[in-house]
Amino acid sequence: MKxxxxxxxxxxxxxxxxxxxxxxxxxxxxxxxxxELEVREAEPAPDAILALAHDLRYVQAIAGNGLSAAEQRAIxxxxxxxxxxxxxxxxxxxxAAARTARVEGIAANLAGGTHHASAGRGSGYCVxxxxxxxxxxxxxxxxxxxxxxxxxxxxxVHQGDGTASIFAGDESVFTLSLHGEKNFPFxxxxxxxxxxxxxxxxxGDYLAALDAALAxxxxxxxxxxxxxAFYLAGADPHEGDRLGRLKxxxxxxxxxxxxxxxxxxxxxxxxxxxxxxxxxxxxxxTVAIQAATIRAAIESWQGWKNARP
Numbered sequence: 001m002k003x004x005x006x007x008x009x010x011x012x013x014x015x016x017x018x019x020x021x022x023x024x025x026x027x028x029x030x031x032x033x034x035x036e037l038e039v040r041e042a043e044p045a046p047d048a049i050l051a052l053a054h055d056l057r058y059v060q061a062i063a064g065n066g067l068s069a070a071e072q073r074a075i076x077x078x079x080x081x082x083x084x085x086x087x088x089x090x091x092x093x094x095x096a097a098a099r100t101a102r103v104e105g106i107a108a109n110l111a112g113g114t115h116h117a118s119a120g121r122g123s124g125y126c127v128x129x130x131x132x133x134x135x136x137x138x139x140x141x142x143x144x145x146x147x148x149x150x151x152x153x154x155x156x157v158h159q160g161d162g163t164a165s166i167f168a169g170d171e172s173v174f175t176l177s178l179h180g181e182k183n184f185p186f187x188x189x190x191x192x193x194x195x196x197x198x199x200x201x202x203x204g205d206y207l208a209a210l211d212a213a214l215a216x217x218x219x220x221x222x223x224x225x226x227x228x229a230f231y232l233a234g235a236d237p238h239e240g241d242r243l244g245r246l247k248x249x250x251x252x253x254x255x256x257x258x259x260x261x262x263x264x265x266x267x268x269x270x271x272x273x274x275x276x277x278x279x280x281x282x283x284x285x286t287v288a289i290q291a292a293t294i295r296a297a298i299e300s301w302q303g304w305k306n307a308r309p
Contacts (some may be wrong), residue, residue, distance in 0.1 A: 002302040003031070003040040003108040003294065004096045006089030009082040013190050018242070019076065019125050020279055024111045027275070027294075028286045031110070036298045037140070039110070042093035045084060050128055052136035053166055055120040061125060062087070077123035087127035090114065094130035094230075098138050098272040102148075102228060105270050105304030106261070113232040113276025115160035118184065123162065131230045131274060132166045135173055136293050138228060148227025149284060151217060151269070152176065153260060154191075155181060155210070155236030157244045158275040164189035174220050176213055178206075180237075180245050193217075199245045203252030206237065210256060214263050221267055229264055229271040233257055234287040235278030243279045250289055257293045263302035265307075 003016045032039040050059045061067050064080050077083050093109035100107035114126035122128070131152055139147035151174045152167075154160040161180040167173040174192045181196035188194070195213050197206065219251040220226075237246040238253060248256070275293070280286035 001036060001106060001298050002038045002097070002100050002104065002107070003042065003110050004040050004093035005110040006042045006086055006093045008041065008112065009086040009089065011077060011083055011086065012080050013077070018279065020283050020286065022031070022245070023278060023286060025291050026283065028110050030287060030291050031294050034298070035068070036302070037294070038122055040096070042089045042096055044088035044108070045091035045095060045128070045133060049137055050091065050133055051088050053119065053129055053132035054117075056230055057309065058120045062122075065130060070119065075127055076125045077101060077127070090143070091128050091130040091133050094272060094274055095134040098134045098228060098230070099141070100274045101270040102138065104301070105265070106273065106301040108273040108294060112274030113156060114236065115146060115154055115156065115232060116158070116161045116274070118162040118165045124158065126162060129162050129166060131232065132163055132182060134272065139172065147172065149175070149224055150228050150230065151220070151226045152230045152232070153217070154232040155237070155256060156232050157236040157241070157246055158234075158277060159183075159185060159188045160191065160232065161185045161192065163188040163199070164191040174217070174226070176217060178210060178213055183243070183245050187285070197246060200247050202247045203249055206246065206248055207255060210259060214259070218263070218267060221269070226269045229269050231260055231264075231271050231273050232276040233260075233273060233290070233293045234276035235280070235293075236276075237285050238278070238280065238285070238289055240280050240282065241278065241287055242281055243277070250292065253289055254292050257296040260294055265303055267299050
């Protein structure tokens with residue numbers, strides 16, 4: 001299985017900053033030696049690709065250090081050339097994963113899931129919306145044929161407000177967000193299907209809600225099939241997450257991943273995986289959860305490969 005990364009541009013963050021910038025390199029270091037996984041560095045997404053989902057003014061402001069102080073505070077990162085390059089490559093990684101998945105069934109971005117970025121604004125550690133850009137790019141690839149309908153399965157603990165706002169009213173993209181009801185963002189956009197969960201929600205209730213949400217996704221698929229899925233497999237619903245407020249165990253998160261991958265494989269919908277959030281008190285616990293997600297993806301990819309005619 002192919003996975004793409006964008007972790008060679010370190011963020012210059014002040015001491016005590018709560019964004020776990022080292023998580024991505026730790027994850028790559030853990031998984032890149034696995035014989036079933038081929039890890040590649042992603043190419044940066046150029047302005048023309050980013051502008052498929054973002055206002056060009058915003059793209060150019062990011063590139064040229066033209067953001068206001070308020071806009072930088074909303075993102076949560078100080079501007080730097082490394083920040084811009086990392087954001088471009090993170091989008092490039094999801095786009096590469098999406099194009100690969102269309103051929104091979106599954107591929108991954110070892111970061112990504114920056115779902116709070118809207119068309120003209122970054123937010124919540126999200127500069128560009130990698131999934132939205134990649135979705136638009138894959139649809140634009142379909143020159144002379146029907147563009148694929150896309151489903152976004154967002155299981156980060158925070159609602160995917162940026163993704164929801166970008167695709168509002170667009171029937172070619174179906175957005176699902178399963179998230180903490182009282183968590184960030186406090187003003188939520190409307191996804192096609194939002195499932196808001198109470199604080200303290202554990203494995204059983206979470207998985208029951210997931211099953212019901214996936215059943216709704218497959219009703220949509222039956223009416224108008226999906227040609228590609230984006231799966232945001234946040235580790236932040238974990239009981240040990242600093243920002244999550246839910247109480248899933250590591251075993252519960254792994255079962256979540258297996259159910260999503262199995263359902264997508266059953267319905268023959270290829271999937272581009274993004275790791276999304278994870279802010280554990282112990283960063284190694286977060287990395288272990290996300291490595292388990294990659295392992296589950298590999299197992300499903302092997303099922304895709306073995307099922308080919």
